[in-house]
Amino acid sequence: TSLPEDIQLAILRTIPGMKEVHIIRAGYGIEYDALVPAQLDATLQSKEIKGFFTAGQINGTSGYEEAAAQGILAGINAALFVKERGPLILKRSEAYIGVLIDDLITKGVREPYRILTSRAEYRLLLRQDNADLRLTETGRRLGLVSDERFRIYMEKVRQLKEGKAWLQKTKISPSSKVQEYLKAKGSAPLKGGVSLDEFLRRPEITFSDLMALAGDQDLSPEVGEVLEIENKYAGYLHRQESHVARMEKLENK
Ligand SMILES: Cc1cc2nc3c(=O)[nH]c(=O)nc-3n(C[C@H](O)[C@H](O)[C@H](O)COP(=O)(O)OP(=O)(O)OC[C@H]3O[C@@H](n4cnc5c(N)ncnc54)[C@H](O)[C@@H]3O)c2cc1C
Known part of the structure; x- marks a missing residue:
């Protein structure tokens, strides 16, 4: 056009x-015209003009989420600047906002920048199911998370801890109910008792199957989703977490 x-x-x-x-x-x-985002620091403040923050399309991005993501971070940092408090910088391993801002300020832009999952090297860790686990406590420290929101978050954390312990310590045995259930699902019969943790690693077994077979736990579906993802992809997640730790060590050298 x-x-x-x-x-x-x-x-x-x-x-x-x-x-x-x-x-x-x-x-x-x-x-549209844009500033050179490499002239900004990680709080979206101009390196040259202290107290001047820019966010959105003016920084070379395109998109609603891109603009909103920068807006919230620049806004928080502008407020922290005025209050003479330390800045909020989100890491690439913590949030897509961290990836977006790091890309903008370190690489600059030649084309309107859009955030994509493929831009995040730690995308296995940056998931919807754990967004609250990654960022709620930071928001709370800044005074941006209400008591009610924080209560809901703490309840999720409690349930996750309980759920993890339940998966590890509970065994499922080859009762006729279990074997029939597995047959109906096209899953191999159990040869002996296994921990729920191990049982859930079967690709065709979901958290709701566990609840149907062994569940007397009061765990929300949201918590079940996190437990299932962390169980099934544990190997990949641990590899990525240790990569993050290694990179942080290098960056802090
Ligand atoms: C036709 C079209 C379709 C699009 N479709 C999509 C889409 O489907 N999905 C998507 O994610 N993105 C889409 N985009 C991109 C997206 O709309 C923009 O990237 C995004 O809205 C930019 O937000 P912003 O807050 O950075 O800038 P803007 O929304 O442009 O806000 C800047 C504001 O600053 C005001 N302003 C300018 N100068 C001054 C001044 N001197 N003093 C005070 N105020 C001033 C302007 O009036 C404006 O309100 C589309 C864009 C266009 C043009």
């Missing part, structure tokens, strides 16, 4: 049945 109007018209007229077509309003490309 950035093509000249006469070219747009010529293209449209190649379409069968549209030989005589007229354009009432031609397509157009959106253009």
